[in-house]
Every structure is written in structure tokens, then in C-alpha cells.
Amino acid sequence: MPYKKFEEYNMQVTDDVKDRYKAIIEDLGENTEREGLLKTPERAAKALQFLTQGYEQDAAEILKSAMFKESYNEMVIVKDIELYSLCEHHILPFFGKAHIAYIPNGHIVGLSKIPRIVDVFSRRLQVQERLTEQILNCINDTLKPEGVAVVIEASHMCMMMRGVQKQNSTTTTSGFRGAFKNIETRTEFLKLISEKLS
């Protein structure tokens, strides 16, 4: 199914993950019976299911649900799409912005569907490079546009709160297909998104 409602947590998964969180919190030396922590294993289990809901969603179906025949064939850019994902190495957040463009080839897509597929692929255990490529491939294979471009800028908590502890570094990844392989088209896209890049 393309969407999942958040009241619909899988009770079996919630119970299993809750028990494991309880054990982890105890291993860390905390008392899971104190008031503030009583419901924490269950809350954390639900939070983790929310943050990984993308596994149960079908990004191609989301795009297909709002594709419309149109002759418009200039660049369409949706920029500054905020994203929150989880780094698969440390299960810590990475977050930032995606900038996405495509050039239609007979079909346009409902604009909101682009941020929706960013969420589908973000809400998994990820690396930024694969996230970039999955968004790119999904739009390319489903919409079959003249071209598609994806740029993601993100900060990784695993590099900020721990490890190398660098607070100001950001990572940029990008991918281009079709018409965006052409240097002029790519430059136009990068110019249009950089007007608001920090």
C-alpha cells in the first residue's frame, strides 16, 4: 500500500521491539521502572516504526497515482524538500534538503508526490548515496521523463554527536539522468537551486 496511517502500528512488532528496548535501557544502567521511563520502550518502538515506515510503502505506486498527460516539456524543479533519515551504520539521524528536477516527456506528476517519495526512501536505514540514487531511479523508471536530477545536502548526527564530532560539515550527493547529462541543462538546474542554497 502506498501510505500507512500511524495509528496502525503492528502490535506484534511494537511488543517485540518494546521488550528489546527495555533490555537495552537496562543494559545502559537505567531503571525502566522509574516513572519517566515506564512507557519509554513502547514509545521508542513506535518511533522507530514511524522512522522506518518506508519499507512498507511503494514509491512507484505513489508516483503512478498522480501522473497526468501534459505537453509541458520544460524543467520542473521542487527544491528545499526537507528530509530526515537514519544512517544505517549507527542508526542515528541524518537530515537536510533534497532538490529535485525533471523534464516531462508527455506526463507530469502531482507535485506533492515528489516530497512523498523522498519520505518513502528516507524512512529506512540508509546511506545518503543510495537515498539519492533510489529517488533518481524511481522517478526515471516510473515517469520516464526526458531527464531527472537529484541533489541532497545533509548533516549526519553520527559525525556531529559522536565519532569525528564536526558540527558544520555537510555532505552533498547528486545524480543526473537523461537530459541532465547535458552540461547546459545541468548548469541551469544547479544555478536555479543554488539561488537558495546556504
Ligand SMILES: Nc1nc2c(ncn2[C@@H]2O[C@H](COP(=O)(O)OP(=O)(O)OP(=O)(O)O)[C@@H](O)[C@H]2O)c(=O)[nH]1
Ligand atoms: N558514505 C557514507 N558514509 C556514511 C553515511 N552515514 C555515515 N557514514 C559513515 O560510515 C562510516 C562507518 O565507518 P566505521 O569505521 O565502520 O564506523 P565508526 O568506527 O563508527 O566510524 P567513525 O564515525 O569515524 O567513528 C563512517 O565513516 C561514517 O561517517 C552515508 O550516508 N554515506
Ligand SMILES: [Zn+2]
Ligand atoms: Zn552514521
